[in-house]
Amino acid sequence: MDLEERVQLICKRPVEEVLTIEELKMLLQTKSTPVAYNGFEPSGPMHLGTGLLPALKIKDFTQAGVKYKILLATWHAKLNNKFGGDLDKIRRVAKHFIEGWRALGIDESMVEFVMADDLISQKDYWELLLKISERVTLSNVIRALPIMGRKESENLRFGSYIYPLMQVTDIFMLGADIAQLGMDQRKANVLAKEVGPALGLWSPVAVHHHLLPSLTGPTKMGFDENPKLDVQISSKMAKSKPESAIFIYDNEEEIRSKLRKAFCPEKQIENNPVIDYVKNLILRSDSDKILIERPSIKGGPVEVNLTQLVELYQKGEIHPLDLKNAVAEWLIKTLEPVRKRFVSEELESYFPNVFSKKA
Structure with a gap:
């Protein structure tokens, strides 16, 4: 695989931003097996955004010859008061996350799972965190707080302000050449790019992916100064919000039912969650196609790539319900290995407030 093919794989949707493409190319040319990382708080059941989307992106990286480290951010979840800060529950869910990604088919020969417990138990971790803290201002830290899913204006405990410093420290302790996180975490990665060279370390390449929207449509809560x-x-x-998410273990009828209720305005592309799922999960390459079953009066079945889909949808030649049905069938097929791996009783033992036993 040549350089351009590797770059295209890494930059493939749902990636939205790379800081920078030139740095990425140089890294791939000078290091035979670069290391990328992503971090996940084990904070609840896995939905499309925490399960399927990362699995697809991890496969892109490993196919491009990049070793991928997944950080199970247990102590980060505690700082964020997930499961009431109960570390035993958080650690148990971390193991559940690993099983979810395994069911989704990641290449474990190129993937390493790292527990934050093991990382922060190292003396060097806290020495580095303190050195990083000397190089940043309180303003820098506050600007990075949306990585916790919280706004700057909220009344946070002091421990919350350590969180962005931990995330920067994670990158260097893991030896990550590439920080591959969501768009909501870009400010922490930018901080790492600035601080690394000042400490005699490296400036990690930052690869930021799109965040999958909920089924219920767009909202604004003031997490970022950029409106979009x-x-x-x-x-x-x-x-x-279980009703707004599709979980990777949802059964066939649950997937169909949730998508039928999804926000999906006719002829509208922007801020349309169902279009978003097509773009960032299904038609991630220009050559990818999806079959849309339409009634004969609307032209009958049509197989389209993303450009064709957008054009037909904007014209009203693809109805929202037909699009929803196509997305549902793709998800049902793609998530089948996960449904076979997990049973309802097991899920209820992990997340009793979300799942109940099925007959």
């Missing part, structure tokens, strides 16, 4: 990014962060799929 604010909508993306504010509207992202959340496990805390």
Whole structure:
């Protein structure tokens, strides 16, 4: 695989931003097996945004010859008061996350799972965090707080302000050449790019992916000064609102039912969650196609790439319900290995407030 093919894989949707393409190319040319990382708070059941989308992106990186480290951010979740700060529950869910990604088919020969417990137990971790703290201002830290899913104006405990410093420290302790996180975490990565060289370390390449929206449509909550990014962060799929998320273990009828109710304005592309799922999960390359079953009066079945889909949808030649049905069938097929791996009783033991036993 040549350089351009590797770059295209890494930059493939749902990636929105790379800081910078030139740095990425130089890294791939000078290091045979670069290391990328992403971090996840084990804070609840896995939905499309925490399960399927990362799995697709991890596969892109490993196919491009990049070793991928997944940080199970247990102590970060505690600082964020997930599960009431109960570390035993958080650690148990971390193991559940690993099983979810395995069911989604990641290449474990190129993937390493790292528990934050192991990382922060190292003396060097806290020495580095203190050195980083000497190089940043309180303003820098506050600007990076949306990585916790919280706004700057909220009344936070002091421990919350350590969180962005931990995320910067994670990058260097993991030896990550590439920080591959969501758009809501870009400010922490920018901080790492600035601080690294000042400490005699490296400036990691930052690869930021799009955040999948919830089923309920766009909202604004003031997470970012950029209006479009604010909508993306504010509207992202959340496990805390089960009715607005598709979980990777949802059964066939649950997937169909949730999508039927999804916000999907006719002829509208922007801020349309169903179009978003097509773009960032299904038709991630120009050559990818999806079959839309339409009634004969509307022209019958049509197989389209993303450009064709957008054109037909804007013209009203693809009805929202037909699009929803096509997305539902793709998800049902793609998530089948996960449904086979997990049973309802097991899910209820992890997340009793979300799942109930099925007959």
